[in-house]
Amino acid sequence: MLAELEMFVALANEAHFGRAAERCGVTQPSLSAAIKRLEDQLGVRLVERGSRYRGLTPEGRRAIDWAHRIVADARALRDDMRSAREGIAGHLRLAVIPTALAMTERLTRPLLARSPGLTVEIRSSTAAEAAQRLDGLDADAAITYLGTPSARRVEIPLYAERYYLLSRGAGAEDGAIPWEEVAARPLCLLTEDMQNRRILDALMLGAGAGRAPRLTSNSVIALIAHVRSGGWETVLPEATAALFAGDPSLVSRPVAQEGAAPVVGLVATAREPQVPALAALLDAARTGP
Incomplete structure (x- = not known):
C-alpha cells in the first residue's frame, strides 16, 4: 500500500495525472492503476474522475491527511536508517x-x-x-x-x-530614506503574489504614499537588471541587497524602519x-x- 499512497500524494500535489506519473517515475496508466488499487483496498472512491483530474472526493480529502502522515513516517524511517549506517x-x-x-x-x-x-x-x-x-x-x-x-x-x-533602496549611481547617500519618498521613485518590485511585495505595499500605503509600480517581476535578478540599466529603482531586504554591494554601478540606501520588522x-x-x-x-x- 505504501507505493500506492506515495502516488496518491503525488497526484494530490500535482492535480494532474501526467505530471504525477512523471514525478513518480511511472507511466500514467500505472499511476491510474495504483490509485484504483488503493481505492479498492480502502473501499472508497478517492478521486473525481473525468476526461482529466477533477479533484479529490470528500473521502479522498480525508484520506490524504492519513496518506501524508504514513508517507512522511515511511520516508523518515528510511532516512533514519540510512543515517544510522552512514x-x-x-x-x-x-x-x-x-x-x-x-x-x-x-x-x-x-x-x-x-x-x-x-x-x-x-x-x-x-x-x-x-x-x-x-x-x-x-x-x-x-x-x-x-x-x-x-x-x-x-x-x-x-x-x-530590513529594507534598502537600490538605485543606479555612484557613491553613498547619507541617512535613511522615508517610505513616502521611496514610493515617489520609479520603482520596479516583486509581483503581487509575493508576500514581500504585499509588505512593501502596506508600508508605503501606511506612509500615505501607495502607488503601483509600472514594472514587476517574480525574479530579483530581473529587477536588478532593470536598475542597472538606469531609470529604475527597487527595494530589497538587507541580505539580498548585500549581494550587490560591490557593484560600482549601484547605490544602496537604507529605508527608514516603520514599526515592527x-x-x-x-x-x-x-x-x-x-x-x-x-x-x-x-x-x-x-x-x-
Whole structure:
C-alpha cells in the first residue's frame, strides 16, 4: 500500500495525472492503476474522475491527511536508517522565499561541510507555495515569513527583515530614506503574489504614499537588471541587497524602519523524532553560523 499512497500524494500535489506519473517515475496508466488499487483496498472512491483530474472526493480529502502522515513516517524511517549506517545522509528539500535565498548558505554551507552524505535542494517559492510544499510533503523545511505559531510547526526565527533602496549611481547617500519618498521613485518590485511585495505595499500605503509600480517581476535578478540599466529603482531586504554591494554601478540606501520588522525563519513540520538531516538543519538555525 505504501507505493500506492506515495502516488496518491503525488497526484494530490500535482492535480494532474501526467505530471504525477512523471514525478513518480511511472507511466500514467500505472499511476491510474495504483490509485484504483488503493481505492479498492480502502473501499472508497478517492478521486473525481473525468476526461482529466477533477479533484479529490470528500473521502479522498480525508484520506490524504492519513496518506501524508504514513508517507512522511515511511520516508523518515528510511532516512533514519540510512543515517544510522552512514551518518547524516539523504536529500533535504528547502522551499525558500525569493528574498531569503541570499542567506540560505549560512545554514547549508556548514551543514554540508559536516555531512558528506547529504545533498540539499533549494527551490524558490512564494510564502503560499512554501506552506503548500510543506503540507504536501514536497519540502522538508521552508525559509519564509513567520506568522501565528502552530503546534503543527517548528518555527525558528532567523532575522528581522530590513529594507534598502537600490538605485543606479555612484557613491553613498547619507541617512535613511522615508517610505513616502521611496514610493515617489520609479520603482520596479516583486509581483503581487509575493508576500514581500504585499509588505512593501502596506508600508508605503501606511506612509500615505501607495502607488503601483509600472514594472514587476517574480525574479530579483530581473529587477536588478532593470536598475542597472538606469531609470529604475527597487527595494530589497538587507541580505539580498548585500549581494550587490560591490557593484560600482549601484547605490544602496537604507529605508527608514516603520514599526515592527517582519521576521523570517526556518519552518518545518513538528514530529518526534525528526530525521537526522532535518534535526541538524534545525540545530544550525538555532545556534547560528
